[in-house]
Amino acid sequence: MTTSYDVKFWEIRRNKSSKSPSYEVRWKVGGREKSKTFKTKALGESFLTDLRQAARRGEAFDLETGLPQSMIKAKDARTVLDFVKAYVEARWPHAAAKSRDSMSDALATALPALTMDKPGRPDATILRTALRQYILLPEDKRPAMPADIARAVRWLEAASLTMEDLNDTKAVRPALDALTLRLDGKKAGANTIKRKRAILHHVFEYAVELEELPSNPLHRIKWKLPKTTETVDPRVVVNPRQARELLVALTYVGKRQRGGKGRGQRLMAMFACMYFAALRPGEAVSLREQDCHLPPQGWGRLTLDGSRPEVNRRWTDTGDAHELRGLKHRGQDDVRRIPIPPELVKILRQHITEFGVAPDGRLFRSERGGVVASTAYTEVWQEARTLALTPAQVASPLARRPYDLRHAAVSLWLNGGVPAPEVAARAGHGVDVLLRVYAKCIDGHEEIVNQRIADVLTA
Structure with missing residues (x-):
């Protein structure tokens, strides 16, 4: 892979030649012009923000695809677990500490539900520990794994659904249902459910941006968020x-x-x-x-x-x-x-x-x-x-x-x-x-x- 740090961005422009409204993101890597079209301006702005943040933190960009290394790692991911790990690596540098905590909390709740029914499934507490304290950290921040955590990680890697599996809404619904429960099996608070669902939604939107999913699977599931209370008591x-x-x-x-x-x-x-x-x-x-x-x-x-x-x-x-x-x-x-x-x-x-x-x-x-x-x-x-x-x-x-x-x-x-x-x-x-x-x-x-x-x- 040939890379360059010479990256330039242009503002998003509306594509007037298409019948339905669309928006074009344009950038240049090592003198080569790149572009990507989105149905909405919001999607285009999100993608452009990801590119700019990658450039700001010093990532090299691939001359062929025009993408930063963190995005290529996500595109190369075949399983949901590998994709989420790449997502965390990409989001970590510009996220506040509390946002990182929230991101890890939500994904550690959803990922165990996005797995196949394989024998030897570890205890739920062990799986959560493996995700929160090891897997959902950048590689350079992960501590040495004890034996029970290493076994849980191996099981997660073997059992994780593929990205293609996410096109089946039946495979995604268990993750949504998992967001509604606490570790003790009791119902989670409405604000917690809303926060976790928003993070899962953003992960899938990132997959759509990178063309790993044709659409966000959450949009095809009839699932009602609980009413949240924003007012002070x-x-x-x-x-x-x-x-x-x-x-x-x-x-x-x-x-x-x-x-x-x-x-x-x-x-x-x-x-x-x-x-x-x-x-x-x-x-x-x-x-x-x-x-x-x-x-x-x-x-x-x-x-x-x-x-x-x-x-x-x-x-x-x-x-x-x-x-x-x-x-x-x-x-x-x-x-x-x-x-x-x-x-x-x-x-x-x-x-x-x-x-x-x-x-x-x-x-x-x-x-x-x-x-x-x-x-x-x-x-x-x-x-x-x-x-x-x-x-x-x-x-x-x-x-x-x-x-x-x-x-x-x-x-x-x-x-x-x-x-x-x-x-x-x-x-x-x-x-x-x-x-x-x-x-x-x-x-x-x-x-x-x-x-x-x-x-x-x-x-």
């Missing part, structure tokens, strides 16, 4: 009094005798950022002193440019559980500016005075100076709930997770009459998503509508 939202009581309670969690400072006091300001500034936990963990404008009087400001979401080290490039990423749903270099009230300004100033900052400027750190783990701050939060809330409230969904402080903040702003575009800008949402997700948390609308109807009826 209003029962989780605390009012300002409850929020402040929880923040006070945090200062008593793990408090040592003789005036020592406990775990809760070290983290109280981080939780305050989630409530008063609607930060996501990953954004709060990543907050640095240089991101904060904290004047002696009046309102301050936080300027966010990154987040540290937590994920298993297996999925990160650095091997750290917290990989620094750009802001969610924003470009890599985007920032978000959030005005913060004097109450939070005071809390942050006091925190810096008492605890200082990490060498890189991070405000919040573990006692050993590391990034605060989700297990640590969740444990502290649960203790604070038992101190601040009544037994009935502790048993309820009220502020069950630290993330619910962010929900409370956004709900408070909307109920206070802050225009939705401003709330969306501060919270890092799109306006449409904001109103859809927080629709049930906007108090007072029912009374207003009732009064308007009453006025019309009595007019």
Whole structure:
């Protein structure tokens, strides 16, 4: 195979010569022009994105086919397992750690169902471990396999359906059915099913792009997705009094005798950022002193440019559980500016005075100076709930997770009459998503509508 790194791309153009609308992707490899036609512009854009990302990560392109090496590996795959392995290799470099985790989770659920009935099938747990911790990782990240995992891998390689088998919808339906169940056999959550089905759909779309499948087999199966709930449950939202009581309670969690400072006091300001500034936990963990404008009087400001979401080290490039990423749903270099009230300004100033900052400027750190783990701050939060809330409230969904402080903040702003575009800008949402997700948390609308109807009826 003769390859070249000299690649050039053109914008997609509509093919006006065809009777039905079609779109042409054009690119050049080593001076040779290549093209591929798609029925829709979206399919063409997806293919062009794959080509550009392969070029960006330094892949060589084949002069004959015009495809990068990762795509050729997928085209050469004869079994579903080999194709999925090539798909993971192609997607891995430009996927976020959490996306890699989700991709592996979904495919480890579907692949055991896309197999033939061969003797010696390993236990479901062993198969999932083999996929999650070995097969569905790039080759250079796979650890040495123990004997039981190696046997499971050999069985999967022998039993995997061929790509041609996917043209039979009867072969694909078991994979969809597998997405609806948890490992214990109970029904999976609607959002989980939707997420996993979307990933499987994308794998098949990639196969269609590479002309390994004539069409996406999922489109031929009558299978209804369960209804998902996107709106925030209003029962989780605390009012300002409850929020402040929880923040006070945090200062008593793990408090040592003789005036020592406990775990809760070290983290109280981080939780305050989630409530008063609607930060996501990953954004709060990543907050640095240089991101904060904290004047002696009046309102301050936080300027966010990154987040540290937590994920298993297996999925990160650095091997750290917290990989620094750009802001969610924003470009890599985007920032978000959030005005913060004097109450939070005071809390942050006091925190810096008492605890200082990490060498890189991070405000919040573990006692050993590391990034605060989700297990640590969740444990502290649960203790604070038992101190601040009544037994009935502790048993309820009220502020069950630290993330619910962010929900409370956004709900408070909307109920206070802050225009939705401003709330969306501060919270890092799109306006449409904001109103859809927080629709049930906007108090007072029912009374207003009732009064308007009453006025019309009595007019």
